[in-house]
Amino acid sequence: MTSSPTLRELVSWLLSITKPVHAPLLFSLACRIFNLLLDLALFGLAAGGVVHLLTGGDIFGVLLTAIVVIALLKASFYYLEQFSGHYVAFKALELLRTYVFAKIWPKAPAFVTHSRSGDVLTSLTRDVDRIEVVYAHTFAPVVSAYVVGAIAMVTAGTWFGWDLVWIVGVCLAVALFIVPFVGTRYSLTATQETLAARRDLAHHITDSVFGVNEVIGYGRESERIESMDALGSTVSRLARRPRDLAAFRRAAKLTLSLMSAASVVWLGLNSTTSLAIIAGLTAASIRLFEGPRGIEDSVGYLDHSLAAARRLWHMSNAPARVEDGPAELTLATAPTIEFTDVSYAYQAADGTSLPDTISGVDLSIKAGGHAIIVGRSGSGKSTLVQLLQRYDDPREGTVRINGVDVSEFTLDSLRRSVVAVSQKSNLLATTIAENLRLGAPDANDEEMWESLAVAGLAEEVRTMPDGLATHTGQNGSALSGGQVQRLCLARALLMRPRVLILDEFTANLNAELENEIRAALTAWDADVTIIEITHRLRATTQADIIAVMDRGRIVLAGDPAKVTVDAIEELFSVRA
């Protein structure tokens, strides 16, 4: 098992991934520092220059040239900073995404199904975004605030005397080292609590909106509105404190900048410094406080980003649950399949074993046979057949193809021969052709049309204006539910599998279409072993073997003559 990385390991791991953006990041930082320093120079020079001219100096031409040159330089650095900043942002995002994707795909599907939670994937993309923000929007502003502050103070102190600017130095130190950190932890907690309260509120609203029939039917309208308001008030209360702290920081910044400016004039007039220099320093000291903006956000952000990096590290370094076996599986004909005394348990998020989802299952399917597994949702049917594709290995017992344990084969070769069509639509947001070719990259148009025909979808695709190039939309949203399901079936058929798993594949089809497809499937290729999962009792007659599952066990199995619809209904009503 992987242990937690130290901070040092974590940071060096992250830096090793993002190496290509380090140079542009430093470049962007340098540009930002120049931009900020030139801004100080511009204001200082303008104010000082005007006073110098008014006190009899004769530098108008020089002053004007200097201002124009500085303004243009400043703008150029600003441009370079922005451009390189964007480059860093996009490149860092791309590097992180590619890295993480490359690390996790080999661990699918166990990685996704194992915890039985879709949260892993959502948090994964969010975590990647979070780390990108550090590179794109946190590093340069924070570092430049301190660097510019230091350079400006040292320059002013050495050139014009520390006795003139020491108060500015104190104010800036307060702005850089104290103000951003006042109540940061507290503010961070409060922000987390606000977000949690907002989630509660969103749950409540989701309930009210989706459950509107119940709310109205039972006359609970005002009650729901009141409890929503109560949750809303909690959000308001919690959101107040972080905002108050942000307000305090803005106020402190304004006041400190004005105090600095006043102090320069006050100290300057009591010294021998020239009026022009005093004026210039005054103007520059006001602008000096524009720099510290954003530090306080970063303090909190860094915590989150480290947590995000830690999660990504764990995901990337987690061992795969199943490894390739030594042999390539090649099947010239339909194989036999045997589950022998198979038991399986999922693990909870904390790694402890949950109760068995499958216990002691024995099932043999003859070569070229058609098995149907029936049972209510949650009875373990899908988990059982997933072991055949090696989503994971059983806790006990063996799963064999032609008498050989499935763990003997390489994962790719196993999954090329054993193909599943599940009840969930699994289409990429691309064209029909690209989706079809996902499992069979070399398939030509003719082959694609052929499998579409078997799946009963060819006619409909032909009438679409773009034919095979039609876009399926995200999750197949541009197609009907039945079309998505048939497209998934066609994709599986295109791979010419020797074992075909049909997991509730007719859920979105009407009875007529279902019968047509069944007929086409029977006619298509006799040399395939089919395992079908269903909770409906239609069309069980064409099976060789029917197994009824309940709570992880096979409670009844046999041929259609033995396992009739009546026998199954009998079984359940007795148990009820």
Place this chain on the structure above:
Amino acid sequence: MARERHQQESVISPQGRRDTKIVGGFRLASALCFALAVISIGNLFDSAGQTTLVRAIVFGILAGAFAFGEITWGGRAARREEQRLRRSLITQQHALATASHGPNDGMEPARLVALMTDNTERVTEFRQVYLGATLAAIAVPFVILTYIGIVIDPVVGFLVMVLVPLIPVGIRGFMMLFRKASAESRAKRGQLSNLYLDAIRNLNTIRLLGAGQRIEDELSRQGEANRGAIMKLLAGNQIVIIIMDSLFSLVLICLTAGLTVWRSDHISLGQALTIMLLTVLLLEPLQQVAGFFYIGMGGIASQKAIKSYLGATPTTTDLKTAAAVSTGDPNLAIEFADVSFDHGRGEVLRHLDLAVPYGSRVAIVGPSGAGKSTLMGIIQGTLPPQGGHVWVAGQPLTADALSATRTLSASVAQSTWMFTGTIADNLRIANTTATDAQMWEALEQAHVADEIRRMPHGLDTHLGEGAALISGGQAQRISLARALLSGRRIILLDEPTSHVDIESEARIIDAIAQLPRDLTIVMITHRASLLRLADETYELNAGSLQQTQKAS
């Protein structure tokens, strides 16, 4: 403009609009105190005096205090307005849910949830926090220059002011150019994210079909190509940054400095310093520009969406029933006489008659779209009939008595939404004062008590959002228990077994068969096993009912 004003008025409450002004006032006050502090610093430059120094510091503190006020007030006001908006939205949902289906109320529930969470937050962050401050920030340069024009030197003040309108114009140009660039780059970035999300979502499929390496390469190739395109786009578009930035510093600073030097005969040294320091405030509007993209655009779009939902008028049709309302037949639980209904797309029910005696079990079948759900809606009291007479439990159905009608029957729909909370919480929706014993009795009747007893905390078992912890079949039976617990004598079932597994279906049918005979049951179904339970079966076709099976 007039239309926009109208639109703003209808979404934001009067208090909310007042808060916008208050926030703007705070911002303006903060800027003015900043200016007064700067003026004091200028005075100090002319003649050092302790009182002047103190004045500068006091105004400096006041500038900070008002800035504090601006942010805290804005935040509080936004949360208050958010509450008001949510309340209006949910009230509107209730109004629309109990009216005929107009063209505007087809909002997806998920979209409505977004409207009530994300969108309300965005609107109020825009209206109560950002807008007032921005309007004030735009006014600040004019106020400052007026002061310079009147108190220090008219030429400097008013000549620069001539150029000040160029600031908003410049900002506008900047925004327009930038908006295009940022929209394009956002779109590109969005494409890239979608590609990635799509791959992540389909991770299992990709892996199982052996496409992992191919998709990885494809992602990285597309990412690189896309990034190249974005950078090219930005390289050109961001030239605007150079132009705007140098223009601002050059025009404002050079012009102000030049004019000050030119008018030096009329300006003291301290005033000259004051003028130069005040140029900082002329940049105030620029600080709000960045926020426009994050807060402004999102806020305006959200406001439009909310406005359009709140603007949908529920179609409340007057009942064309006779003015004199008669009492119905005392032996009938439900009676329809000559009832018609039209959702605006042609009549769904045509002069329909129906009589359901107390204690009978009636099934209604018919092709989809025949109006079965409309018929149920009228019995429930969620749809006002448009013609004819309806009596439920002897009470005549009238437009203003719809909510009273809704208390007469209880429904089990095709799928049941389980509320976050415990099983008991879900049952109490139908009857707030139900005891545990009553709840168990209802659950027994619904044939789900055994399963709930086996759950770790029985009635207090937490269901989690979207009832992820119980099966659809269990949810349907809990819904039936809830209907029984309500004590209502008319039970309406709308395809209650269409989405459940065989075991649950068997149990639901058993439960319905064994319900007390004094309950009146109306069910929409196609299942033969449910139809067997009916005393009478009607087929709804072309808007009218045909009896197909009579009680034997």
